[in-house]
Amino acid sequence: MQQLSVKHLLGIKDLTAEDIHLIFETADNFKQVINRPIKKVPSLRDITIANVFFENSTRTRLSFELAEKRLSADVINFSSSSSSVKKGETLLDTVNNILAMKVDMIVMRHSSVGSPHFLAKHVKCKIVNAGDGTHEHPTQALLDAFSIREKLGDVAGKKVCIFGDILHSRVALSNIFALQKLGAQVMVCGPKTLLPTYIQELGVKIELNLRKALEWCDVANVLRIQLERQTIKYFPSLREYSLYYGINKTLLDSLKKEIVIMHPGPINRGVEITSDVADSKHSIILNQVENGVAIRMAVLYLLAGASNN
């Protein structure tokens, strides 16, 4: 019988290609479930999941919560802004207190890199990383690759370019790992100040020119400029960024082929992508959101399914 090679979902780096395919196949079934009139299955009815968010999130938290509810799990939500973390409680104490209330799984987002890995070493329950700082965001990468597979039939052999703020993006790193494990070619494109210096060691192509990158790729995954993570200025102004790296309809129409446009959200309309592109038929942005629920259901199901022994 198939099962995941990992006990927690901490990052794509730890997964094998077989793991990813297993998650996709399971998500296919869940996608069908969430499109039925009754969108719920009783699989995780004996499980309690805590969504522990030390950093703001709308999409990911809602998506996880919905996935948990669709699987009939009991859900508790925690956000650091209204908690004892403000009073100086440590991460481990906070989590141990939650676990003392008999919680079986933790979905955590934290601004510190490696915090889910730290937790996995110190607590007994299963951990799902919902984003750790600028490191990894595994479920986003899974749903991105799943959406590409759905749109183009397969991920292997496809050319995917990730545009924008690679330096501060956990989505970029997880996407690079996932796409490479599935056999896609990956390119990153953005201003040099927003590309990490070590990036070529991951085996990705680097392109500074937006047009050349668009001509090369089959899929453009456009990232948001993360102003909240930038303590210094990496480019002169948003207007200048938009002029050099903003994707607009005229540019897309001038290409000889159609490319698929993706965005992990939230979109800064008019900065990295114009409204007519975000809402065009090339865009699969809302499909990504729909697939996010199915992917997260698959991940929770597969992690919860294996017994703890």
Add this chain to the structure above:
Amino acid sequence: MQKRLVIDSQLLNITIDRLCQQLIENHNNFEDSVILGLQPRGVFLAERITQKLKKLLKKEINLGYLDVTFYRDDFRKKDTPLIANETKVPFLVEDKKVILVDDVLYTGRSVRAAMDAMIAFGRPKKVELLVLVDRKYSRDLPIQPNYRGIDVNCLESEKVWVELKEQGLENDNIWLITKNKT
């Protein structure tokens, strides 16, 4: 390990013919009746029955595939997660007479899960169960088939093994397997 053949290809054909006749007796021309095959092997059986009914009644019969994995009560009791198959029910079962089809009826737990899964597609008027092999005296739940291909009396240590051509095999065979005592 000992193997005893319970049903071969010829007997299977005769059995399916008989089951189809029994179905027609109760469902007339299948006006309000639909067939749901349980994944994985119940689907093959349901397809064969549907084909035969189509020939006999000269009309289309509604057929769906139901996967019960997400509805099972032994999920998390096993070491590895159960992997699902496709569910394809292209119609609503609201006010329909549903015939659930599976290969072997053993504890009855799959059928219980199937009834749960089926409810997601509406409230049927009536639900019936058709199984090819009924393992008698082994039920955990109060579930009995309305139509059965064959009764088998066997011990818990024995296994009913179903091989169908649809699985890429040359012949249809249903075996009773007894493990040697060690």
